[in-house]
Structure formats: structure tokens, C-alpha cells
Amino acid sequence: MEFPEPMSSVVPGLHGRVLGVLARTERPLTGRALAGLLRSPGSPSGVQKVLDDLVTNGVVVAEPAGRARLYTLNRQHVAYQAINQLARLRESLLDRIREEANSWAVPAKAIWLFGSSARGQGGPDSDLDLLIVRPDDVDDSDPRWLRQLETLSAQASLWSGNSCEVVEYSDQEIRDLISHGERLVAELRRDAVPITGSTPRQLLNRKAG
Template identity: 40%
Template structure:
């Protein structure tokens, strides 16, 4: 599944993108605005909007020189549209709930990479950074079981494989102090799922 645009697994055409965009806003938008925000051509977006208006899912109001469109939230299909718009949030909710149940708990867990940046595709992995407390052994059976379970669950939820990047706390702090390029990449787009935010470089290291 394209986790950045999960509605395309259900409604792969322009109509799905248009509906999800309208579900995310309360202010009516022009066809050109919707085309720009969905990455669809103006012609394709306008055609989809006309078809959806004919079905009653979209309200079209003349506002010269444009026609403004909004989602008809009273339509019986509107809850389905809203659910499609909330699919990415649902994935984040499930991930957070999963990590809340961990024992031993992670020091930190976050989503990063293309899924966090929202530029993934159907073949993209779901990248997870998991930092282990120093008093938890990497080969602790409970810890290994939790990593295996979340990997399996991500695949069941999305059809995408989980790519888990795991570090111990001290090991990860060492990478931060070394300004390792991997850390900058993770920091740029990470979405916190559990535990503390990523630590900053140590004061001693910054002073050198």
C-alpha cells in the first residue's frame, strides 16, 4: 500500500484523491486549487469534481470566476470518505498503541523515511527507529519478540514490510555526538511514536 496516499488502495483514481483533499479542509476550494494540492491535472480534477457533484458527494457553488467545491458531509458516503482521509492517522495510532504495550519499553520509537515524509510508494518499507534502554540486552527474548510482533503487524496492517533500525541508548548517543549522517536524515522527518524525543548532542561534544 502507498502509506502516503492510502486511499489509492480503495479508490485509485482522481476521485479518491479529490475526496480525501476535500475531507481534510472546511473551506471550499476551486478546481485549480484541488488539482495543485492533489498533484492531478486541472482537467482530470475538474472532471472528477463534476462527476462527484452529480452523485451528491461534492457540493459545487458558483463563485465567479471560479466554481468552489466542498465535501457534502451529510451524504451517506461521507463517513467512508473521512475514514479514507484518516488512514495514515490510523496507522500512527496503531503504532503508538503497540509501543505503549511494550515491556520492556523502548527509550524512543519513531517513524522516519519516505513514509514519514509522505513521499512513499506501494513498494516502500515502513521505516521505524527503535532505541533500546541500556539495561535491556539486545538478545533479550522479550525484546526480540516485540520487534518481531510489530514487524508482523505493520505488514498485516499495510501490506508493506517494516524496516526496523535498532540501537542501544549509548550506541545511538555516540552516533549523535559523532554527527553521523544517518542521524541528520532521521531527525529531518521523524514522527515520534513512543518514549523521549531524540537527544541532542552532549554539551561537552558541542564545545569541542
Template identity: 40%
Template sequence: MDLSFPYATLVPSLDGPVLQVLARSGKPLSGRQIQRIAERGSVPGVARVLDRLVDSGLVVAERTGAAILYSVNRDHLVWPAVDTIMSLREDLFGRIAATVRDWRPLPAKAVVFGSAARADGGPDSDIDILLVHGDDEPSSWADEQYALGQQIARWTGNHAQFVIVDERRWQDMIAEGDPLVRSVERDGVDLLALVPSA
């Protein structure tokens, strides 16, 4: 799965980026604004997509002066499915977090980093996960790591890549200015800080 554009698994056309922009926008946008934010397609191409989505009722068009502003219709019957598709990346992180939270002992740190965290990888990108443990790696972690890797592959089609270090080594890496530390600090998604879904 392409974690940069997870909706592309089901909506590979320009409709996906247009819907993503509208779904994440807190305000109505013009077609030109949508095209600029989506960084996909042309203004006429986006206009054709918007016309089709307006005709279906999923998008609402309102004339404001000379401009037409577009917003999603969250009351549309198909909206829950669209919302789910647009949230796949966040849902994946939630699933990984829920799995790791069940590990005993709990990792001192569990972070998705790299292209999955930055949302700039492709469909063949690994999902990189940093796990920091105490002095000795818990014996149960090998099985749990393997199982999580298998689950991630089933959930996404992507492979998981684990980086496992003890707390002392992690502190050394911080002191050394290791590039991995910079990547984790800059882009990392802290799995243990994610709020579990109800």
C-alpha cells in the same frame, strides 16, 4: 500499501487525490486550486471528477462571482468511509504506537522515519522504525519486534524494517551527525508522543 497515497488501495483513480485535497482543506477551493494542490491529473480531468462528486452529493459546489468553489459534504452518508480512507497513514502510526506502548520495558525512543514518515514512498517501501533502548536490549523485544513486523505486514502489505540501538550509541550518532539522526529529526513520527485514540 502506498503510504504516500494510501487511499489508492481502494480509489486508484483521480477521485482519490481530489477527495484528499478537499478532505484536508479547511475552506472551499476552485477546481484549479484542487488540481495544483493534488499535483495529479489535469484541470479538465479534475473538473470531471468534481462534477461526478457533486452529482453524488459528496461534494458541494458554490458559485462565488465567476468562480465555482468546492468543499466536501461531511453530512453525506459515505463521508465516514471516505474520512477513514483518507486517514489510513495516521491510523497505521496510531496502531504501531499502541503496540509499542505495551512493550516492557518501554523504548526510550520509538520513531517511524524514512519514506513512511515523509509520505513519499511507494507501495513496495519498507516502514522504517527506530527503537532506542537502555544499556541492554530487552530479551522480550525480539519476539515483540517480530510480532509487530507481522502485524504491519497484515495491516499494510508492507515490510517493517527496524533499527535498534542503545541510548549510548544513539547519543554517539547524534554527536557524529549521523544521517539517520538527521532523517529522524527532520521527518520522524515520534510514536511515543502520539496521543492514543479514545
């Protein structure tokens, strides 16, 4: 999955990137303003050609505004639902991971997305990094627990197309990381996206020890 611009995972090229921007806002945009919102550069002329094509097909609506034109996604178009779903691929992935984790017989203390995918920087060759906090009363060799981790990792890889890497710590080990001032703690505080269970704020802002 292209985490910065999920639409591009299915609609490659400038068309997907332009549609992704339009799907994320209801505010009318000029072609130049839209080009400035692309996560990876696109020339104003290239964006304009894409917009003209989308207007011709009725997917985008253009309204005059003085000497400029303002563009919005046509939310009445039959393609809108599919476009919106593609624009929300990242959220849909997190929803699936949450649903799977919430069905576990041995619940996790917390599951967070972290790393480049959490920062919205990961591409199709990037790992999907999940940090899973194990309750202290669950042994790390518990077969039920291990099966859950293996299943989630395999499923998340299938759902996203990215290799899923699971990093697991017990709740006490998280406390130890805080106590030792490990760099990972600062990274998690800055970037981690909560999926289920306790949030990074709840677990990482505790007193060390």
C-alpha cells in the same frame, strides 16, 4: 499503502486523490486550486470531470462564486465517515503501532517513523521504516525484547501492506551516533515522526558523548 495520498490505497486513480484533498480541508476550493494541491499531477480538465461526478452523487457540494464554482466535501453525506477514515489511514497506522508498543512488557525508550514514509513519499513498494531505541538496561538479546520487535514488525506489515524494516539502537548507541556526526542523525532530526516515548528533539539534541 500510498503514504503521499493514503486514499489512493483503496480508491485508486484521480477520484481517490481528489477526495483526499477535499477531506484534508474545509476551505472551499475551485477546481483549478484543487488540482494544484494534488501531490502527483492531475490535469484541470480531469479534476473537473471527477468533481462533476462527485457532485452528481452528492459527495461534494458545489457553490457558485462569480464565474467559478467552489467545491467542498459534503460532511453530511452517509459516505463521509468512510471517506474521512480513508483519508486518515497514515494516522490510523501510527495509532495502531503506538497502541501495540504501549502494551510491551519491556517498554522502548522511543519509537519513530523515518525514511520515505515519514516524509510522505513512500508508495506501496516502499519500506515502512521504524527506528526503535532500546533502554540501556535492556540486553539486545533479551527474548522478550526480541519477540516484541518481531511482533511489531509483522503486525505493521499487515496493517500497512508495506514491508516493515526495524532499525534498533540502544540509548547509548544513539549518543554515539550524535558524537560521531553520523548522517542518520541529521536525517532523523529533519524527518523522524515520533510515535511513542521520547521525541527526536529530546534524544537527538543532547550533548554528544
